[in-house]
Amino acid sequence: AQSVSQHNHHVILSEAASLELGCNYSYGGTVNLFWYVQYPGQHLQLLLKYFSGDPLVKGIKGFEAEFIKSKFSFNLRKPSVQWSDTAEYFCAVIPDSNYQLIWGAGTKLIIKP
Amino acid sequence: SAVISQKPSRDICQRGTSLTIQCQVDSQVTMMFWYRQQPGQSLTLIATANQGSEATYESGFVIDKFPISRPNLTFSTLTVSNMSPEDSSIYLCSVVGSGRASEQFFGPGTRLTVL
Numbered sequence: 001a002q003s004v005s006q007h008n009h010h011v012i013l014s015e016a017a018s019l020e021l022g023c024n025y026s027y028g029g030t031v032n033l034f035w036y037v038q039y040p041g042q043h044l045q046l047l048l049k050y051f052s053g054d055p056l057v058k059g060i061k062g063f064e065a066e067f068i069k070s071k072f073s074f075n076l077r078k079p080s081v082q083w084s085d086t087a088e089y090f091c092a093v094i095p096d097s098n099y100q101l102i103w104g105a106g107t108k109l110i111i112k113p
Numbered sequence: 114s115a116v117i118s119q120k121p122s123r124d125i126c127q128r129g130t131s132l133t134i135q136c137q138v139d140s141q142v143t144m145m146f147w148y149r150q151q152p153g154q155s156l157t158l159i160a161t162a163n164q165g166s167e168a169t170y171e172s173g174f175v176i177d178k179f180p181i182s183r184p185n186l187t188f189s190t191l192t193v194s195n196m197s198p199e200d201s202s203i204y205l206c207s208v209v210g211s212g213r214a215s216e217q218f219f220g221p222g223t224r225l226t227v228l
Contacts, residue, residue, distance in 0.1 A: 044219040101217060106155050
């Protein structure tokens with residue numbers, strides 16, 4: 001069955017630390033890839049997405065993600081985190097041209113000021 | 114992008130009652146979905162709301178428990194019927210935006226607590 005795994009359920013970092021959140025999916029065909037963020041008390045927002053082209057995708061607020069097809073991965077990165085990045089981050093995949101998102105379990109990120 | 118509103122934003126209900134959640138989109142959309150996000154867990158797709166026909170339910174969800182209406186391309190309702198404490202969750206409406214396949218937008222969610 002298709003699935004998305006996020007390696008860490010909780011991550012705690014200090015401000016200015018670098019961030020990398022892992023995301024792997026299990027599907028051999030073409031995929032569309034997403035990272036969503038949910039700030040405390042707010043609704044889900046799209047952080048960045050990959051459909052095709054350059055596998056290094058830049059999103060909002062200084063986030064980027066790299067699609068590595070051979071590793072079935074779409075890891076999220078940020079070189080220097082801020083306290084305001086405290087949120088829950090979800091990786092999601094749509095196989096082929098389906099509209100149904102397959103979600104990872106989410107990673108709760110806490111940034112210590 | 115699509116702007117989505119949901120009503121109510123939160124509610125506390127008694128066991129055995131039903132609650133209907135409304136989802137309104139500011140533009141016509143083809144695809145609308147209802148999700149559930151239980152405490153500490155990821156999102157789970159309940160069903161796809163189809164305009165003019167019965168909703169398509171995912172495994173583990175049935176129409177009797179979660180009846181869905183989709184009278185037009187901008188509006189949908191989800192009813193949580195005969196509620197139990199296990200139904201306490203955040204219920205989210207989402208849509209696929211027009212002009213760009215696969216990108217989904219989410220409503221603010223309805224936080225439901227069942228006592």
